[in-house]
Amino acid sequence: MTQPAPQPPLPAGFTPLAPGDPLAIGPFAVVGRIGAGGMGAVYGALDPSGGHVAVKVIHPKYAGDPAYRAQFAREAELLSRVDAECAPAFLGADPAAPQPWLATSFVTGRTLRRHVAAAGVLAGAELTAFAAGTAEALAAVHAAGITHRDVKPANIILSPEGPRVLDFGIARATDDTGEEQGLYGTPGWVAPERLDGRPATPAVDVFAWGGLVVYAATGHGPFGTGDSGTLLARTRAGRPDTEGVPEELRPLVAAALSAEPADRPTAAEALAALLDLAAAGAPGDPRGRLRALLAAAWHGFEGGRGAGPWIAAASLLSLSSAVAGGAGGAAGGLAAGGAAGG
Numbered sequence: 131m132t133q134p135a136p137q138p139p140l141p142a143g144f145t146p147l148a149p150g151d152p153l154a155i156g157p158f159a160v161v162g163r164i165g166a167g168g169m170g171a172v173y174g175a176l177d178p179s180g181g182h183v184a185v186k187v188i189h190p191k192y193a194g195d196p197a198y199r200a201q202f203a204r205e206a207e208l209l210s211r212v213d214a215e216c217a218p219a220f221l222g223a224d225p226a227a228p229q230p231w232l233a234t235s236f237v238t239g240r241t242l243r244r245h246v247a248a249a250g251v252l253a254g255a256e257l258t259a260f261a262a263g264t265a266e267a268l269a270a271v272h273a274a275g276i277t278h279r280d281v282k283p284a285n286i287i288l289s290p291e292g293p294r295v296l297d298f299g300i301a302r303a304t305d306d307t308g309e310e311q312g313l314y315g316t317p318g319w320v321a322p323e324r325l326d327g328r329p330a331t332p333a334v335d336v337f338a339w340g341g342l343v344v345y346a347a348t349g350h351g352p353f354g355t356g357d358s359g360t361l362l363a364r365t366r367a368g369r370p371d372t373e374g375v376p377e378e379l380r381p382l383v384a385a386a387l388s389a390e391p392a393d394r395p396t397a398a399e400a401l402a403a404l405l406d407l408a409a410a411g412a413p414g415d416p417r418g419r420l421r422a423l424l425a426a427a428w429h430g431f432e433g434g435r436g437a438g439p440w441i442a443a444a445s446l447l448s449l450s451s452a453v454a455g456g457a458g459g460a461a462g463g464l465a466a467g468g469a470a471g472g
Contacts, residue, residue: 143435144174155185155231156224161440169198174236174436182236182440183221187229199230206232214270215417215424216263217295237296238436239289242346245431246283252346253376255408255427260293261343261379262404263428266420267295268339268397272332279330281338282319283345288431292424318351318361322389325366333391336400340386341370348374352387378407 140146144162147153151173153160158175165172170188177183192198206223209232223232240248252260264286271278278295285297321337324330341352352370353361368389375383382403388394395403401416410423 139438141174141436141438141440152187152229155187156222156227156233158183158185158233160185164435174440175233176440177221180440182238182436183233184218184236185231185233187231190229193229199225202230202232208274208276209234211274211276212271213274214267214295215420216267216293217270236436237287237289237294238434239287239294239431240434241284242286242288242293242342243283245288246345246349251349255423256429257343257347257376258379258404258408259423259427260288260346262401262408262410262420262423263293264295264339264342265397265401265404266416267293268332268335269401271295272335272397277330277332278335280316281335281342282316283342286342290431292428317358318353318365320362320365321391322365322368323391325362331391332397333394336386336394336397337388337391339397339400340383340394343379343383343386344370344372344375347376347379
């Protein structure tokens with residue numbers, strides 16, 4: 131009896147598709163699962179040209195809820211506005227599909243949290259490049275009229291090409307004055323004005339960005355460790371710990387962590403200061419200067435998650451037929467940069 135040919139291995143960090151998972155989502159052929167949460171799942175997929183894509187899909191039980199569907203449509207609309215060197219590219223969405231989906235370019239690599247745990251902290255020009263890249267992404271987000279509201283180490287991927295800011299699940303238009311349904315964010319990363327009930331502005335992202343740089347440089351957050359109550363109390367007290375941040379970065383980081391939003395720099399100002407500090411590129415082109423800094427300083431970051439050949443179970447030859455036929459029956463999916471886990 132002829133034995134079936136062995137299937138190619140899944141990319142690193144992927145898990146096999148479960149029964150009922152889609153084989154195609156919109157124009158994308160699904161390869162494997164990246165992760166799943168309470169509201170949906172994120173899949174690794176191939177576009178018609180073989181490009182690597184992350185697709186996020188809402189669970190069917192939530193797809194029938196108009197409120198969840200509307201929230202998902204807002205997320206897709208906000209993400210479509212962002213054009214940044216250090217954020218994943220938006221590739222499309224269908225909030226009206228039976229299972230709403232959105233897709234972005236897939237970002238390979240480890241999260242900041244996992245990198246620090248496995249390989250240690252960042253230092254020197256590498257740390258400056260990290261700070262500049264994440265500031266650039268937030269500056270682009272803010273220029274698009276968006277506040278991210280969930281900047282933290284688990285939402286930053288250190289890809290081989292540079293840091294990437296992911297996960298716009300609780301992002302909100304900066305000019306959205308509608309009532310919020312509670313306080314969102316992670317203790318230790320939520321700005322103090324939010325704890326006082328004041329609205330989220332781009333300054334809350336800058337506050338969290340300051341914490342990111344502390345974490346990248348020291349391995350701990352700006353308010354240490356502890357339970358939620360302890361972290362929130364330290365945040366209210368307004369005494370972040372920046373010990374261990376290099377002297378040349380500490381004034382900028384301390385300003386970003388100021389208790390009062392008005393005392394913080396904007397993300398664009400932080401980016402400009404860092405590019406000047408690094409003497410990167412020619413003045414007048416922040417994105418080009420950032421590319422020069424990353425080219426000079428960002429080396430040795432492995433792909434990790436998502437590494438390996440991306441070949442659908444039936445091989446690449448089945449891609450066009452799977453997409454054309456909608457194999458698996460899922461007419462929807464959502465991809466938010468492929469972020470999954472910490």
